[in-house]
Amino acid sequence: MLFNSFAFALFLPFIFLIHWYCCKKKIQQNSILLLASYFFYACWDWRFLFLLIFSTLLDYSSGLKIASTQQLRQKKLWLVLSVVINLGFLGVFKYYNFFIQEFAQGLAHIGVQFSPVTLEVIIPVGISFYTFHGLSYVFDVYNNTIKPEKNIVDYGLFVSFFPLLVAGPIERATHLLPQFKAERNFDYSNAVNGLRQILWGLFKKIVIADQCAQYVNIIFENTASHSGSTLLVGAFLFAIQIYCDFSGYSDIAIGTAKLFGITLLKNFSFPYFSRNMAEFWRRWHISLSSWFKDYMYIPLGGSRKNLSITIRNVCIIFLVCGFWHGANWTFIFWGFLNALLVIPSVIHNTNRNYLNIVASVKILPSLKETFQILVTFFLTILCWIFFRAENLTQAIEIVVSIFSTSIFTWPSLFPKLLMLLIVFLMFIEWMGRERNYALEKMFIKKSIIVRRLFYYSIVIVILFFVTNEQQEFIYFQF
Numbered sequence: 224m225l226f227n228s229f230a231f232a233l234f235l236p237f238i239f240l241i242h243w244y245c246c247k248k249k250i251q252q253n254s255i256l257l258l259a260s261y262f263f264y265a266c267w268d269w270r271f272l273f274l275l276i277f278s279t280l281l282d283y284s285s286g287l288k289i290a291s292t293q294q295l296r297q298k299k300l301w302l303v304l305s306v307v308i309n310l311g312f313l314g315v316f317k318y319y320n321f322f323i324q325e326f327a328q329g330l331a332h333i334g335v336q337f338s339p340v341t342l343e344v345i346i347p348v349g350i351s352f353y354t355f356h357g358l359s360y361v362f363d364v365y366n367n368t369i370k371p372e373k374n375i376v377d378y379g380l381f382v383s384f385f386p387l388l389v390a391g392p393i394e395r396a397t398h399l400l401p402q403f404k405a406e407r408n409f410d411y412s413n414a415v416n417g418l419r420q421i422l423w424g425l426f427k428k429i430v431i432a433d434q435c436a437q438y439v440n441i442i443f444e445n446t447a448s449h450s451g452s453t454l455l456v457g458a459f460l461f462a463i464q465i466y467c468d469f470s471g472y473s474d475i476a477i478g479t480a481k482l483f484g485i486t487l488l489k490n491f492s493f494p495y496f497s498r499n500m501a502e503f504w505r506r507w508h509i510s511l512s513s514w515f516k517d518y519m520y521i522p523l524g525g526s527r528k529n530l531s532i533t534i535r536n537v538c539i540i541f542l543v544c545g546f547w548h549g550a551n552w553t554f555i556f557w558g559f560l561n562a563l564l565v566i567p568s569v570i571h572n573t574n575r576n577y578l579n580i581v582a583s584v585k586i587l588p589s590l591k592e593t594f595q596i597l598v599t600f601f602l603t604i605l606c607w608i609f610f611r612a613e614n615l616t617q618a619i620e621i622v623v624s625i626f627s628t629s630i631f632t633w634p635s636l637f638p639k640l641l642m643l644l645i646v647f648l649m650f651i652e653w654m655g656r657e658r659n660y661a662l663e664k665m666f667i668k669k670s671i672i673v674r675r676l677f678y679y680s681i682v683i684v685i686l687f688f689v690t691n692e693q694q695e696f697i698y699f700q701f
Contacts, residue, residue, distance in 0.1 A: 417481030
Protein backbone atom coordinates (compact mmCIF):
# COMPACT_ATOMS: atom_id res chain seq x y z
CA MET A 224 0.00 0.00 0.00
CA LEU A 225 1.66 3.18 -1.21
CA PHE A 226 1.28 6.55 0.51
CA ASN A 227 0.42 8.02 -2.90
CA SER A 228 -2.31 5.46 -3.65
CA PHE A 229 -6.10 5.57 -3.53
CA ALA A 230 -6.04 2.62 -1.13
CA PHE A 231 -4.03 4.60 1.43
CA ALA A 232 -6.39 7.56 0.98
CA LEU A 233 -9.16 5.25 2.24
CA PHE A 234 -7.07 3.38 4.81
CA LEU A 235 -5.74 6.44 6.68
CA PRO A 236 -9.04 8.21 7.54
CA PHE A 237 -10.61 4.86 8.44
CA ILE A 238 -7.87 4.07 10.99
CA PHE A 239 -7.90 7.70 12.15
CA LEU A 240 -11.62 7.57 12.97
CA ILE A 241 -11.37 4.22 14.75
CA HIS A 242 -8.31 5.35 16.72
CA TRP A 243 -9.86 8.56 18.06
CA TYR A 244 -13.60 7.89 18.14
CA CYS A 245 -13.86 4.18 18.93
CA CYS A 246 -10.84 3.76 21.20
CA LYS A 247 -10.67 5.87 24.34
CA LYS A 248 -7.93 4.03 26.21
CA LYS A 249 -4.24 3.81 25.35
CA ILE A 250 -4.20 0.01 25.13
CA GLN A 251 -7.10 0.10 22.67
CA GLN A 252 -5.45 2.77 20.55
CA ASN A 253 -2.14 0.92 20.46
CA SER A 254 -3.81 -2.38 19.64
CA ILE A 255 -5.69 -0.83 16.73
CA LEU A 256 -2.51 0.82 15.43
CA LEU A 257 -0.61 -2.48 15.70
CA LEU A 258 -3.30 -4.40 13.80
CA ALA A 259 -3.47 -1.61 11.21
CA SER A 260 0.31 -1.72 10.83
CA TYR A 261 0.30 -5.48 10.28
CA PHE A 262 -2.50 -5.12 7.72
CA PHE A 263 -0.58 -2.30 6.03
CA TYR A 264 2.54 -4.48 5.77
CA ALA A 265 0.60 -7.57 4.68
CA CYS A 266 -0.71 -5.61 1.70
CA TRP A 267 2.82 -5.77 0.26
CA ASP A 268 3.32 -9.50 0.76
CA TRP A 269 1.52 -11.30 3.60
CA ARG A 270 4.23 -13.99 3.76
CA PHE A 271 6.84 -11.51 4.98
CA LEU A 272 4.53 -10.44 7.81
CA PHE A 273 5.69 -13.55 9.66
CA LEU A 274 9.31 -12.40 9.30
CA LEU A 275 8.41 -9.03 10.81
CA ILE A 276 6.61 -10.70 13.73
CA PHE A 277 9.52 -13.09 14.30
CA SER A 278 12.01 -10.21 14.34
CA THR A 279 9.79 -8.36 16.80
CA LEU A 280 9.52 -11.34 19.16
CA LEU A 281 13.27 -12.02 18.91
CA ASP A 282 14.30 -8.53 20.00
CA TYR A 283 11.51 -8.29 22.58
CA SER A 284 12.70 -11.54 24.20
CA SER A 285 16.38 -10.58 23.89
CA GLY A 286 15.74 -7.30 25.69
CA LEU A 287 14.03 -9.09 28.58
CA LYS A 288 16.80 -11.70 28.82
CA ILE A 289 19.57 -9.09 28.74
CA ALA A 290 17.95 -7.13 31.55
CA SER A 291 17.08 -10.14 33.70
CA THR A 292 20.58 -11.59 33.98
CA GLN A 293 23.36 -10.11 36.10
CA GLN A 294 26.15 -11.97 34.34
CA LEU A 295 27.93 -9.94 31.68
CA ARG A 296 28.67 -13.08 29.68
CA GLN A 297 24.98 -13.94 29.50
CA LYS A 298 24.09 -10.38 28.52
CA LYS A 299 26.61 -10.50 25.67
CA LEU A 300 25.29 -13.90 24.60
CA TRP A 301 21.74 -12.61 24.17
CA LEU A 302 23.00 -9.42 22.48
CA VAL A 303 25.11 -11.41 20.00
CA LEU A 304 22.26 -13.83 19.38
CA SER A 305 19.89 -11.00 18.48
CA VAL A 306 22.45 -9.24 16.27
CA VAL A 307 23.50 -12.41 14.45
CA ILE A 308 19.94 -13.57 13.72
CA ASN A 309 18.78 -10.10 12.64
CA LEU A 310 21.76 -9.51 10.40
CA GLY A 311 21.52 -13.13 9.23
CA PHE A 312 18.03 -12.57 7.83
CA LEU A 313 19.14 -9.25 6.34
CA GLY A 314 22.19 -10.93 4.79
CA VAL A 315 20.25 -13.82 3.28
CA PHE A 316 17.55 -11.71 1.66
CA LYS A 317 19.64 -8.71 0.69
CA TYR A 318 23.26 -9.77 0.30
CA TYR A 319 23.52 -13.54 -0.25
CA ASN A 320 23.35 -13.40 -4.05
CA PHE A 321 25.90 -10.58 -4.17
CA PHE A 322 28.47 -12.40 -2.04
CA ILE A 323 28.05 -15.80 -3.69
CA GLN A 324 28.34 -14.32 -7.17
CA GLU A 325 31.41 -12.27 -6.23
CA PHE A 326 32.92 -15.41 -4.70
CA ALA A 327 32.29 -17.35 -7.93
CA GLN A 328 33.88 -14.58 -10.01
CA GLY A 329 36.90 -14.56 -7.70
CA LEU A 330 37.36 -18.30 -8.19
CA ALA A 331 37.00 -17.90 -11.95
CA HIS A 332 39.96 -15.50 -12.00
CA ILE A 333 42.19 -18.27 -10.66
CA GLY A 334 40.77 -20.87 -13.01
CA VAL A 335 38.30 -22.55 -10.66
CA GLN A 336 34.80 -23.02 -12.04
CA PHE A 337 32.00 -22.72 -9.52
CA SER A 338 28.30 -22.49 -10.29
CA PRO A 339 26.65 -20.91 -7.25
CA VAL A 340 23.08 -21.49 -6.22
CA THR A 341 21.33 -18.11 -6.02
CA LEU A 342 18.08 -17.29 -4.27
CA GLU A 343 15.12 -16.28 -6.40
CA VAL A 344 13.42 -14.23 -3.69
CA ILE A 345 12.37 -10.63 -3.43
CA ILE A 346 13.71 -8.44 -0.66
CA PRO A 347 11.09 -7.94 2.08
CA VAL A 348 9.94 -4.33 2.03
CA GLY A 349 11.44 -2.28 4.85
CA ILE A 350 13.64 -5.07 6.23
CA SER A 351 16.64 -2.75 6.65
CA PHE A 352 14.53 -0.24 8.55
CA TYR A 353 12.70 -2.49 11.00
CA THR A 354 15.87 -4.52 11.57
CA PHE A 355 17.67 -1.33 12.64
CA HIS A 356 14.70 -0.40 14.87
CA GLY A 357 15.05 -3.68 16.73
CA LEU A 358 18.84 -3.58 16.92
CA SER A 359 18.85 -0.07 18.39
CA TYR A 360 16.44 -1.26 21.09
CA VAL A 361 18.61 -4.26 22.00
CA PHE A 362 21.75 -2.09 22.07
CA ASP A 363 20.02 0.46 24.31
CA VAL A 364 18.84 -2.22 26.73
CA TYR A 365 22.33 -3.74 26.83
CA ASN A 366 23.89 -0.31 27.51
CA ASN A 367 21.26 0.46 30.21
CA THR A 368 20.03 3.41 28.16
CA ILE A 369 16.48 2.15 28.40
CA LYS A 370 14.64 -0.41 30.50
CA PRO A 371 13.25 -3.43 28.62
CA GLU A 372 9.67 -3.09 27.44
CA LYS A 373 7.37 -5.71 28.97
CA ASN A 374 4.23 -4.80 27.06
CA ILE A 375 4.41 -6.76 23.80
CA VAL A 376 1.78 -4.56 22.11
CA ASP A 377 3.72 -1.37 22.82
CA TYR A 378 6.98 -2.92 21.68
CA GLY A 379 5.42 -4.43 18.58
CA LEU A 380 4.01 -1.03 17.67
CA PHE A 381 7.43 0.57 18.17
CA VAL A 382 8.89 -1.79 15.54
CA SER A 383 6.03 -1.82 13.07
CA PHE A 384 4.19 1.54 13.35
CA PHE A 385 2.90 1.79 9.78
CA PRO A 386 3.96 5.37 8.88
CA LEU A 387 7.65 4.50 9.39
CA LEU A 388 7.59 0.75 8.78
CA VAL A 389 8.85 0.51 5.22
CA ALA A 390 11.20 3.50 4.83
CA GLY A 391 11.77 5.14 8.18
CA PRO A 392 12.64 7.41 9.85
CA ILE A 393 14.70 4.90 11.82
CA GLU A 394 13.31 5.48 15.30
CA ARG A 395 14.82 4.97 18.74
CA ALA A 396 13.04 3.23 21.58
CA THR A 397 14.06 6.05 23.91
CA HIS A 398 12.09 8.49 21.75
CA LEU A 399 9.12 6.49 20.46
CA LEU A 400 8.22 3.96 23.18
CA PRO A 401 7.41 6.60 25.86
CA GLN A 402 4.93 8.16 23.43
CA PHE A 403 3.11 4.86 22.95
CA LYS A 404 3.01 4.32 26.71
CA ALA A 405 1.56 7.76 27.45
CA GLU A 406 -2.12 8.67 27.19
CA ARG A 407 -2.88 10.50 23.95
CA ASN A 408 -5.61 13.06 23.37
CA PHE A 409 -6.63 14.47 20.02
CA ASP A 410 -4.94 17.79 19.24
CA TYR A 411 -6.61 19.66 16.37
CA SER A 412 -3.71 22.02 15.66
CA ASN A 413 -1.23 19.14 15.62
CA ALA A 414 -3.47 17.19 13.23
CA VAL A 415 -3.74 20.20 10.89
CA ASN A 416 0.04 20.54 11.05
CA GLY A 417 0.31 16.87 10.10
CA LEU A 418 -2.04 17.29 7.13
CA ARG A 419 0.01 20.26 5.96
CA GLN A 420 3.18 18.17 6.08
CA ILE A 421 1.48 15.30 4.24
CA LEU A 422 0.41 17.77 1.55
CA TRP A 423 3.96 18.98 1.01
CA GLY A 424 5.26 15.42 0.97
CA LEU A 425 2.75 14.45 -1.71
CA PHE A 426 3.73 17.49 -3.77
CA LYS A 427 7.40 16.53 -3.60
CA LYS A 428 6.67 12.91 -4.49
CA ILE A 429 3.97 13.18 -7.18
CA VAL A 430 4.69 16.53 -8.78
CA ILE A 431 8.48 16.61 -8.61
CA ALA A 432 10.02 13.16 -7.96
CA ASP A 433 7.74 11.15 -10.25
CA GLN A 434 8.12 13.65 -13.10
CA CYS A 435 11.90 13.70 -12.69
CA ALA A 436 11.91 9.89 -12.77
CA GLN A 437 10.53 9.83 -16.32
CA TYR A 438 13.44 11.85 -17.73
CA VAL A 439 16.05 10.23 -15.48
CA ASN A 440 15.03 6.77 -16.70
CA ILE A 441 15.23 7.84 -20.35
CA ILE A 442 18.71 9.32 -19.91
CA PHE A 443 20.23 6.60 -17.72
CA GLU A 444 18.83 3.75 -19.83
CA ASN A 445 20.90 4.86 -22.82
CA THR A 446 23.74 7.02 -21.53
CA ALA A 447 26.05 6.31 -24.47
CA SER A 448 23.80 8.20 -26.90
CA HIS A 449 23.60 11.40 -24.84
CA SER A 450 25.93 14.39 -24.64
CA GLY A 451 27.65 15.49 -21.47
CA SER A 452 25.14 18.33 -21.05
CA THR A 453 22.20 15.93 -21.27
CA LEU A 454 23.84 13.55 -18.82
CA LEU A 455 24.38 16.45 -16.42
CA VAL A 456 20.68 17.31 -16.71
CA GLY A 457 19.89 13.65 -15.96
CA ALA A 458 22.21 13.65 -12.93
CA PHE A 459 20.68 16.92 -11.69
CA LEU A 460 17.16 15.58 -12.09
CA PHE A 461 18.07 12.40 -10.23
CA ALA A 462 19.48 14.47 -7.34
CA ILE A 463 16.15 16.28 -7.17
CA GLN A 464 14.21 13.04 -7.64
CA ILE A 465 15.84 11.11 -4.81
CA TYR A 466 15.55 14.06 -2.44
CA CYS A 467 11.88 14.73 -3.19
CA ASP A 468 11.07 11.02 -3.26
CA PHE A 469 12.69 10.18 0.08
CA SER A 470 12.07 13.42 1.96
CA GLY A 471 8.54 13.37 0.52
CA TYR A 472 8.03 9.92 2.06
CA SER A 473 9.45 11.17 5.36
CA ASP A 474 7.12 14.19 5.33
CA ILE A 475 4.09 11.95 4.73
CA ALA A 476 5.23 9.52 7.43
CA ILE A 477 5.87 12.24 10.01
CA GLY A 478 2.64 14.05 9.12
CA THR A 479 0.64 10.82 9.33
CA ALA A 480 2.09 10.05 12.77
CA LYS A 481 1.01 13.52 13.96
CA LEU A 482 -2.59 12.60 13.15
CA PHE A 483 -2.31 9.94 15.86
CA GLY A 484 -0.56 12.19 18.37
CA ILE A 485 2.90 10.71 17.70
CA THR A 486 6.06 12.69 16.93
CA LEU A 487 8.65 10.99 14.74
CA LEU A 488 12.29 11.96 14.35
CA LYS A 489 13.12 14.60 11.77
CA ASN A 490 14.77 12.91 8.79
CA PHE A 491 15.72 15.79 6.47
CA SER A 492 16.76 19.35 7.13
CA PHE A 493 17.08 21.00 3.72
CA PRO A 494 20.34 19.19 2.80
CA TYR A 495 20.80 20.87 -0.57
CA PHE A 496 21.39 24.19 1.19
CA SER A 497 24.49 22.76 2.91
CA ARG A 498 27.83 24.57 2.73
CA ASN A 499 30.07 21.51 2.82
CA MET A 500 29.68 17.74 2.67
CA ALA A 501 29.90 17.29 6.42
CA GLU A 502 26.90 19.59 6.85
CA PHE A 503 25.09 17.75 4.06
CA TRP A 504 25.37 14.48 5.97
CA ARG A 505 24.02 16.11 9.13
CA ARG A 506 20.95 17.10 7.13
CA TRP A 507 20.43 14.08 4.85
CA HIS A 508 18.66 10.93 6.17
CA ILE A 509 19.34 12.16 9.69
CA SER A 510 17.93 9.08 11.41
CA LEU A 511 20.31 6.73 9.57
CA SER A 512 23.33 9.02 10.00
CA SER A 513 22.70 9.34 13.74
CA TRP A 514 22.16 5.56 14.01
CA PHE A 515 25.56 4.86 12.50
CA LYS A 516 27.13 7.56 14.65
CA ASP A 517 25.72 6.22 17.93
CA TYR A 518 26.03 2.49 17.32
CA MET A 519 29.14 2.27 15.13
CA TYR A 520 31.18 5.47 14.89
CA ILE A 521 31.35 6.23 18.62
CA PRO A 522 31.96 2.58 19.69
CA LEU A 523 34.82 2.48 17.15
CA GLY A 524 36.38 5.43 18.92
CA GLY A 525 34.75 8.26 17.02
CA SER A 526 37.01 11.28 16.87
CA ARG A 527 38.34 10.89 20.41
CA LYS A 528 41.62 9.32 19.33
CA ASN A 529 44.26 10.35 16.80
CA LEU A 530 43.49 11.67 13.32
CA SER A 531 44.28 8.43 11.49
CA ILE A 532 41.80 6.50 13.67
CA THR A 533 39.17 9.18 13.04
CA ILE A 534 39.67 8.97 9.27
CA ARG A 535 39.49 5.18 9.47
CA ASN A 536 36.20 5.40 11.35
CA VAL A 537 34.76 7.86 8.85
CA CYS A 538 35.67 5.52 5.98
CA ILE A 539 34.14 2.52 7.74
CA ILE A 540 30.88 4.33 8.43
CA PHE A 541 30.45 5.56 4.87
CA LEU A 542 31.35 2.20 3.33
CA VAL A 543 28.85 0.45 5.59
CA CYS A 544 26.30 3.16 4.79
CA GLY A 545 26.81 2.51 1.08
CA PHE A 546 26.50 -1.23 1.55
CA TRP A 547 23.37 -0.76 3.68
CA HIS A 548 21.69 0.71 0.61
CA GLY A 549 22.20 -2.40 -1.48
CA ALA A 550 24.39 -5.24 -2.68
CA ASN A 551 26.08 -3.45 -5.54
CA TRP A 552 29.55 -1.99 -6.01
CA THR A 553 27.97 1.28 -7.11
CA PHE A 554 26.56 1.84 -3.61
CA ILE A 555 29.86 0.95 -1.98
CA PHE A 556 31.77 3.33 -4.23
CA TRP A 557 29.15 6.01 -3.60
CA GLY A 558 29.84 5.64 0.12
CA PHE A 559 33.59 5.76 -0.51
CA LEU A 560 33.25 8.98 -2.55
CA ASN A 561 31.28 10.65 0.21
CA ALA A 562 33.94 9.60 2.72
CA LEU A 563 36.63 11.21 0.54
CA LEU A 564 34.60 14.43 0.38
CA VAL A 565 34.03 14.56 4.15
CA ILE A 566 37.60 13.68 5.19
CA PRO A 567 39.11 17.12 4.27
CA SER A 568 36.76 18.82 6.73
CA VAL A 569 37.77 16.22 9.35
CA ILE A 570 41.47 16.86 8.72
CA HIS A 571 41.05 20.64 8.93
CA ASN A 572 38.62 20.36 11.86
CA THR A 573 35.88 22.21 9.97
CA ASN A 574 33.32 19.39 10.01
CA ARG A 575 31.41 21.13 12.83
CA ASN A 576 31.61 24.63 11.37
CA TYR A 577 28.10 24.86 10.00
CA LEU A 578 25.67 23.85 12.71
CA ASN A 579 23.39 26.84 12.12
CA ILE A 580 20.88 27.39 9.32
CA VAL A 581 22.43 29.07 6.30
CA ALA A 582 21.64 32.79 6.02
CA SER A 583 19.56 32.65 9.20
CA VAL A 584 17.10 35.55 9.51
CA LYS A 585 18.19 36.72 6.06
CA ILE A 586 16.42 36.54 2.73
CA LEU A 587 19.49 35.73 0.65
CA PRO A 588 22.84 34.06 1.41
CA SER A 589 26.13 35.88 1.02
CA LEU A 590 28.24 35.37 -2.11
CA LYS A 591 30.53 33.05 -0.16
CA GLU A 592 27.59 30.98 1.10
CA THR A 593 26.09 30.86 -2.39
CA PHE A 594 29.37 29.56 -3.79
CA GLN A 595 29.67 26.98 -1.02
CA ILE A 596 26.09 25.76 -1.57
CA LEU A 597 26.58 25.44 -5.33
CA VAL A 598 29.88 23.57 -4.99
CA THR A 599 28.46 21.20 -2.38
CA PHE A 600 25.37 20.56 -4.50
CA PHE A 601 27.50 19.84 -7.57
CA LEU A 602 29.60 17.37 -5.60
CA THR A 603 26.47 15.58 -4.37
CA ILE A 604 25.23 15.39 -7.97
CA LEU A 605 28.45 13.67 -9.02
CA CYS A 606 28.10 11.22 -6.14
CA TRP A 607 24.47 10.48 -7.02
CA ILE A 608 25.59 9.37 -10.48
CA PHE A 609 27.27 6.34 -8.89
CA PHE A 610 24.17 5.71 -6.76
CA ARG A 611 21.88 5.68 -9.82
CA ALA A 612 24.10 3.97 -12.41
CA GLU A 613 23.68 0.29 -13.23
CA ASN A 614 27.39 -0.38 -12.69
CA LEU A 615 30.68 1.40 -12.07
CA THR A 616 31.61 1.39 -15.75
CA GLN A 617 28.48 3.29 -16.70
CA ALA A 618 28.96 5.76 -13.83
CA ILE A 619 32.56 6.51 -14.84
CA GLU A 620 31.54 6.96 -18.48
CA ILE A 621 28.88 9.47 -17.44
CA VAL A 622 31.33 11.48 -15.33
CA VAL A 623 33.92 11.46 -18.14
CA SER A 624 31.31 12.65 -20.62
CA ILE A 625 30.16 15.44 -18.30
CA PHE A 626 33.73 16.75 -18.13
CA SER A 627 34.17 16.52 -21.91
CA THR A 628 33.60 19.23 -24.54
CA SER A 629 30.06 17.94 -25.13
CA ILE A 630 29.09 19.63 -21.89
CA PHE A 631 28.98 22.90 -23.89
CA THR A 632 26.21 21.67 -26.20
CA TRP A 633 22.53 22.27 -25.52
CA PRO A 634 20.99 19.20 -23.82
CA SER A 635 18.67 17.11 -25.98
CA LEU A 636 16.32 16.73 -23.01
CA PHE A 637 15.44 19.84 -21.02
CA PRO A 638 11.93 19.73 -19.49
CA LYS A 639 11.09 23.41 -19.08
CA LEU A 640 7.88 22.99 -17.09
CA LEU A 641 9.56 20.56 -14.70
CA MET A 642 12.47 22.95 -14.23
CA LEU A 643 10.02 25.73 -13.32
CA LEU A 644 8.37 23.43 -10.79
CA ILE A 645 11.79 22.63 -9.31
CA VAL A 646 12.51 26.37 -9.02
CA PHE A 647 9.18 26.76 -7.17
CA LEU A 648 10.09 23.83 -4.90
CA MET A 649 13.49 25.30 -4.06
CA PHE A 650 11.96 28.73 -3.42
CA ILE A 651 9.42 27.33 -0.94
CA GLU A 652 12.09 25.15 0.69
CA TRP A 653 14.44 28.14 1.00
CA MET A 654 11.75 30.34 2.56
CA GLY A 655 10.89 27.60 5.05
CA ARG A 656 14.42 26.35 5.74
CA GLU A 657 14.36 27.40 9.40
CA ARG A 658 11.33 25.20 10.12
CA ASN A 659 10.87 21.46 10.51
CA TYR A 660 9.46 21.34 6.97
CA ALA A 661 8.88 23.99 4.33
CA LEU A 662 5.15 24.64 4.80
CA GLU A 663 5.14 24.55 8.61
CA LYS A 664 4.72 28.31 9.02
CA MET A 665 4.21 29.34 5.39
CA PHE A 666 1.65 32.16 5.15
CA ILE A 667 0.75 31.51 8.80
CA LYS A 668 0.54 35.26 9.41
CA LYS A 669 -1.52 35.88 6.28
CA SER A 670 -5.29 35.79 6.12
CA ILE A 671 -7.02 32.43 6.07
CA ILE A 672 -8.12 33.12 2.48
CA VAL A 673 -4.51 33.48 1.30
CA ARG A 674 -3.48 30.30 3.11
CA ARG A 675 -6.35 28.29 1.70
CA LEU A 676 -5.76 29.54 -1.82
CA PHE A 677 -2.13 28.46 -1.52
CA TYR A 678 -2.99 25.01 -0.15
CA TYR A 679 -5.80 24.45 -2.66
CA SER A 680 -3.44 25.43 -5.48
CA ILE A 681 -0.98 22.75 -4.35
CA VAL A 682 -3.82 20.21 -4.14
CA ILE A 683 -4.91 21.06 -7.72
CA VAL A 684 -1.35 20.71 -9.02
CA ILE A 685 -0.99 17.34 -7.26
CA LEU A 686 -4.27 16.09 -8.74
CA PHE A 687 -3.18 17.27 -12.19
CA PHE A 688 -0.08 15.07 -12.05
CA VAL A 689 -1.73 12.03 -10.45
CA THR A 690 -1.76 8.97 -12.72
CA ASN A 691 -3.39 5.57 -12.49
CA GLU A 692 0.00 3.93 -12.02
CA GLN A 693 1.47 5.03 -8.70
CA GLN A 694 5.25 5.17 -8.58
CA GLU A 695 6.93 3.33 -5.70
CA PHE A 696 9.26 5.23 -3.41
CA ILE A 697 12.95 4.72 -4.20
CA TYR A 698 13.90 3.70 -0.67
CA PHE A 699 11.42 0.82 -0.62
CA GLN A 700 14.13 -1.30 -2.29
CA PHE A 701 16.45 -0.75 0.68
